[in-house]
Amino acid sequence: MNKLKTAVADFGWPRIIIFFFVVALFVAAPFVGVRVDGALSDVLARFGQNGILVLALVPMVQAGAGLNFGLPVGIIAGLLGGTLSMQFGWTGWVGFLGAVGVSLPFAVLFGWAYGLLLNKVKGEEMTIAMYVGFSMVTFFAILWLLLPYSSPNMVWGYSGSGLRTTITLDGYWTKILNDFLAVRLGRFFVFPTGLLAFFGAATGVMWLFLKSKTGTAMTAVGSNPDFARAGGVSSDRMRLVSVVVSTVFGAVGILVYQQSYGFIQLYQAPLYMAFPAVAAILLGGASVNKASMVNVLVGTFLFQAILTMTPNVINSVLQTDMSEVIRIVISNGMIIYALTRKTKVSK
């Protein structure tokens, strides 16, 4: 009983309440005329779509650099990869994998610079990361207008220059992962095999990385900097590695997100993209200084389940669209909860 109590306290009441909220939504769905299989199919697709962006947060949390509110830095690298791949006229698998390939060097470069900065500001990472992300996004908004992109599918029709706000991926790599080996069961349920396999592979890579020598050293730096220093591990170097890995996963994450979404969104769109990812990982049980693969999987699933189910179920019940309010309150409430928790002594 005591064990259960500490487990509950450890997990936190807000998470438990939200968990039961999600269960209640699924239970209530059939009664208000929402198809559970269709909803579940949506949840799975969005789970795979957003998962890697959430996964990207893990290394920095583990290295003690906090929640990566500067995820847009990686997202921008991904957008560069995506738009360049389109500009080169690559389509299908070549296009998608090409986009990933092109974005990687940018992600490493941006992540490295971003990591150097964060190393200088230990203890204040989160606020600064947020504003680094914001300025990166707005700075790139200028570049989207100025860079010499010329593919007629991407630039504004009338002026012939400057990228559009939203670029469709139709004819390039729309849903290429989602549709790969997808299994259709009945009219409403589709299992996005390729998407989930890719997400699973990414999770596996991250897991292996964390288990590797570098990964364990990184975790050591995060959980006990003095001990790590005594062991001869360079804290700055490990943090830098964590930021680079996080940024690379951010870049890949946005490309996966967009192939599922079907559009590349530029300009202001990535501004707030870090927040849902942060909310998701916290919802999964992560704290500001500890995160695991389980946190990512559980959190992403729960968060996307809320986002998918509330508009359907709540709206049918209340006859009004309250989902926006619920989403804002739950996701930000979760972040505040995590930020205000007494920092636990590292295990």
Next chain:
Amino acid sequence: MNTPFKLPSAARVRRFAADNVVVLIFLFVTAIAVPSSKLSGTYIIQDLLTRYGRNAFLVFSLLLPIMAGMGINFGMVLGAMAGEIGLIFAVDQGIAGVQGLLYAVLVGAPIAILLGWIAGQVLNRARGREMVTGYILGFFMDGVYQFVVLYLMGAIIPITSKAITLSRGYGIRNTLGLDSVRQSLDKLLMLKVGPFTLPMATYLVIALLAIFIVWFRRTKLGQDMRAIGQDQTVSHSAGIPVERTRIVAIVISTLLAMVGQIIFLQNMGNMATYNAHRQTGFFAAAAILVGGASVAKATIPNVLVGVGLLHLMYIVVPPAGARLFGSAQIGEYFRDAMSYAVIALALALHAWRKRANAESARAGLRGAASGAVDPAKTEGGAA
């Protein structure tokens, strides 16, 4: 915080430049943009005079939390929301003119005190990461605000005017016309000086606030706040109620932000019901940091310089962008990017220095008692 470096006098200039790098970068960019904007001096000055009246009060609301060592109070948007609720009621009740503004302030005050108290409680639990927590708290309360204004108003909270409610019968419309109170404070006392009009009543309110802050710093409470800003542990052992004083700082800041938002909106003349507060914290933070303030130290001149510089840039950069790149849009992105970058840079510089100080202190200590004193406060955000 006390200057740890003994500087050779030759390095004084460099030190000055390093201390004011944010201001200098900003001055440099604006200096380039002013001539290329091709705006007339009269236009720029008049616009600046208007923007001073509109924005200065809001920026002042950031001073006290900085003094209390809580960084930039991004949670000031809570106050802005309280002000907006006040204005909704003033418009709904048909209270016009300056009285309408006063009415809005009176309605907003208890809401602002309540929200500020909540924010203070939350921030007391998030020591060392007040800024990011305050920022997210703004998002969170935005959701609550939407819930209240979009769903409760007209349904549970009585709203009499059909002109401001959505046609479905409850919820406030997306845009609220503030005709009844439009510029009523500004126009109360307009002074014509040459080609310029100065909203003297607004300036007077701002001046009163500045005097209040000067006075407040000297009160016992103000002294306590400064002591807490210097060192919480020492203040606590000196018998200062740390948590309570921090809450008071946030409550006052929220109250001031509430009044500031009402002054801001009366000048604008209409209100985007669900978006008006979203950028409030960003603009105020950018202004005070551009003015040379840091996260730990901010003065009244910082506010005045900052509002002027930031808004000078906001005036001149879009037309300059249109001339230099053929697109005003580029100018608009540029000024946003600049403002975000200034916030990031100012925060980074401060964190950087604080860490350098802490490390040099630690290096000094390590010889005597290795690892005995850790700058726990500094590590709090991440460790």
Next chain:
Amino acid sequence: MSAKEVSGAKAPLRVGTRRAAALVLVAAAYLGAGAWAMLTGKSHTILVDNKPVAGLEAFRLVEVAVGRQEPVELGRGERDKFAVQGQRHRVKIDLMNGTEPVTTTIVLPYDAKMVLLSLPKLAAGVEPAWEPFETGQDAPPPAADELPEELFGAAIDPAPPESVGD
């Protein structure tokens, strides 16, 4: 808020009294300011009406002014409006025929948004010269700006995909 009080108090015994006094003072100031703002700031619309009513003739030409506002001229059967604040107003009627202008004070009820003030009644000294005026509809709903459009999909989660996918 009461913390300010503590700073001023020297003798601990008197803190309670002083705090209570300050509280009463603040409450009184709050209510007083609120009452003043509501009473003097409440906006009303006065429709001035120059039409024959209840056996009274309309004036051929009349100049009417409410408070210190610019006077308006009304011919027979004409109507105009004044936007005013507060409940007590001086109405000046000038018949423009050499006779002395007549000034009358009217007091409106607090919750009357719009009143119809009959000038012939006012000139004849009929009490009350005004009656509440109900408009059929309360400002037409602006079509364009119905629901907060940017609200959904802004802020936190950028554009939920099903909105496009379906």
